[in-house]
Amino acid sequence: MSDKYDVVVIGAGPAGYVAAIRCAQLGLTTACVDDWVDEQGKPRLGGTCLNVGCIPSKSLLESSELYARCQHELGEHGIKTQDVSLDLAAMMARKNKIISDLTLGIAALFKSNQVSWIKGRGRLLAEKRVEITAGKKVTSVEADNIIIATGSSSIDITAAPVDDEFIVDSTGALCFSEVPKRLGVIGAGVIGLELGSVWKRLGAEVVVLEAQDAFLPITDEQIARDSLKEFKKQGLDIRLNARLMQSNIKAKGKNKVVEVHYQDDKGDQKETFDKLIIAVGRHPNSDNVFDEEVDLLLDERFCIHVNEQCETSLPGVYAIGDVVRGPMLAHKGSEEGIMVAERIAGNHGEVNYDLIPSVIYTHPEIAWVGKNEQHLKTIGENYKAGIFPFAASGRARALGTTTGFVKILSHAETDRILGVHVFGPQASELIAQAVVAMEMGASAEDVGLTTFAHPTLSESFHEAALAVNGNAIHVANKRSKK
Ligand code: FAD
Numbered sequence: 001m002s003d004k005y006d007v008v009v010i011g012a013g014p015a016g017y018v019a020a021i022r023c024a025q026l027g028l029t030t031a032c033v034d035d036w037v038d039e040q041g042k043p044r045l046g047g048t049c050l051n052v053g054c055i056p057s058k059s060l061l062e063s064s065e066l067y068a069r070c071q072h073e074l075g076e077h078g079i080k081t082q083d084v085s086l087d088l089a090a091m092m093a094r095k096n097k098i099i100s101d102l103t104l105g106i107a108a109l110f111k112s113n114q115v116s117w118i119k120g121r122g123r124l125l126a127e128k129r130v131e132i133t134a135g136k137k138v139t140s141v142e143a144d145n146i147i148i149a150t151g152s153s154s155i156d157i158t159a160a161p162v163d164d165e166f167i168v169d170s171t172g173a174l175c176f177s178e179v180p181k182r183l184g185v186i187g188a189g190v191i192g193l194e195l196g197s198v199w200k201r202l203g204a205e206v207v208v209l210e211a212q213d214a215f216l217p218i219t220d221e222q223i224a225r226d227s228l229k230e231f232k233k234q235g236l237d238i239r240l241n242a243r244l245m246q247s248n249i250k251a252k253g254k255n256k257v258v259e260v261h262y263q264d265d266k267g268d269q270k271e272t273f274d275k276l277i278i279a280v281g282r283h284p285n286s287d288n289v290f291d292e293e294v295d296l297l298l299d300e301r302f303c304i305h306v307n308e309q310c311e312t313s314l315p316g317v318y319a320i321g322d323v324v325r326g327p328m329l330a331h332k333g334s335e336e337g338i339m340v341a342e343r344i345a346g347n348h349g350e351v352n353y354d355l356i357p358s359v360i361y362t363h364p365e366i367a368w369v370g371k372n373e374q375h376l377k378t379i380g381e382n383y384k385a386g387i388f389p390f391a392a393s394g395r396a397r398a399l400g401t402t403t404g405f406v407k408i409l410s411h412a413e414t415d416r417i418l419g420v421h422v423f424g425p426q427a428s429e430l431i432a433q434a435v436v437a438m439e440m441g442a443s444a445e446d447v448g449l450t451t452f453a454h455p456t457l458s459e460s461f462h463e464a465a466l467a468v469n470g471n472a473i474h475v476a477n478k479r480s481k482k
């Protein structure tokens with residue numbers, strides 16, 4: 001291990017490892033320090049995203065969806081099946097293999113790009129040194145530039161402390177060894193809905209307790225309303241305005257259960273679950289990352305304070321990903337990593353924070369980019385809306401997934417697209433075309449004048465764009481063109 005680098009990155013999640021690879025590609029000598037180890041104590045690259053986040057959750061969402069479709073939907077296609085049964089251990093093994101392949105892939109990328117992987121815990125010291133603690137060994141390295149990418153962790157709540165057996169966070173909820181009969185979820189946010197869906201599809205009775213009285217307030221209001229109805233229809237028992245007060249682990253026969261006390265509009269309530277998932281948000285990993293003598297500013301949410309270019313209060317020290325402001329999303333962190341690498345190398349680099357897509361991987365999926373109607377109304381922007389329901393899409397009918405719609409919002413005078421909201425099949429893929437169109441400053445008319453292959457789900461994006469100006473073909477327009 002060298003003692004001096006052009007760049008040292010602390011943290012090898014999707015923000016840090018991408019930054020490190022790009023720095024090395026740009027000819028900078030680069031090291032990446034990371035302290036993640038798997039259950040066997042083996043160091044692993046990829047951070048939360050690969051090990052206990054995006055990838056394992058999507059693997060289980062895919063497997064559980066196939067299981068549910070085999071049980072409930074194949075008959076409609078004229079396919080007869082018998083005795084569809086679950087091998088949870090095999091499902092988990094598949095998930096673990098995907099994680100292991102991908103994390104090994106990053107190690108290979110580090111090797112081929114000559115990024116030095118330093119295994120241990122990094123801490124920023126004064127004068128651009130990084131202290132590295134690996135077991136009892138403490139060393140340090142020096143760098144001209146330091147990028148902090150230490151990510152985030154699940155928020156704990158005192159009313160239900162995680163014990164990793166009956167009360168778990170998202171990490172525990174990705175590796176239950178059997179399907180809980182009754183599963184409680186605290187928080188109807190992204191994790192609560194995704195992991196609640198996984199276990200519901202695998203056979204659990206799922207009750208989701210959400211403290212707020214609004215469901216998914218971050219999404220388009222119409223999507224929030226329709227998706228709540230749809231998820232309830234799927235059997236997710238989502239209870240809003242439910243404030244958790246206390247929980248106890250209690251004996252029930254030979255087993256133990258979690259007893260949960262909460263309050264709602266009707267007063268004090270009690271529920272009993274075999275497992276309880278706590279999914280009430282994540283906090284930035286900004287503690288113990290820098291020495292007391294280092295004058296690094298944090299913001300009011302304990303994120304490392306940065307400007308638009310991810311520069312911290314210290315020259316030559318940058319911070320990216322979940323540890324800084326903005327949505328806690330893997331792709332946001334990766335783009336920040338690339339921006340910082342380019343800027344360190346003296347190139348141009350920026351992130352368009354207005355156009356970061358969001359996806360919730362439920363069934364159907366929810367995805368959006370740009371502004372929603374609530375926001376446009378609040379800021380007094382004049383806009384037009386075009387909606388195309390998947391029920392009118394031939395491809396969605398062939399797929400057997402007709403719930404939901406594409407909604408495009410564009411400026412009332414210029415027609416420039418301001419926001420796109422999708423609730424429906426493959427929304428996560430469809431939203432990419434909206435991001436590209438908006439990055440290029442497209443109007444709804446531009447998209448309307450573009451040819452889309454038939455029959456595809458993308459045609460719904462095309463038709464929604466046509467609907468903005470009253471020109472949709474396969475659905476009645478609200479305002480017909482004069
Ligand atoms: P992390 O991925 O958290 O990585 C930080 C790394 O730094 C870790 O390896 C950590 O061990 C290491 N580290 C921390 N402190 C130190 C230190 N002092 N020294 C050395 N190493 C240190 N986002 C999406 O965009 N799409 C999804 O579908 C999605 N699904 C998710 C599902 C779940 C269940 C969860 C929990 C999260 C999900 N996310 C998703 C969020 C996504 O995982 C995060 O936004 C992303 O991982 C953040 O990347 P990061 O590099 O900033 O931090």
Ligand code: NAD
Nearest residue numbers: 187188189190191192209210211279280281282328359360
């Ligand atoms: P979240 O912020 O999405 O949702 C947390 C929910 O818990 C909120 O609705 C909140 O009102 C509720 N809540 C908070 N305290 C509560 C309490 N005491 N009782 C009941 N409800 C309570 O957070 P999350 O679901 O934990 O996910 C964390 C972050 O991870 C997300 O914000 C997102 O950035 C990231 N993530 C992204 C994806 C994705 O991109 N598909 C998937 C999973 C996680």
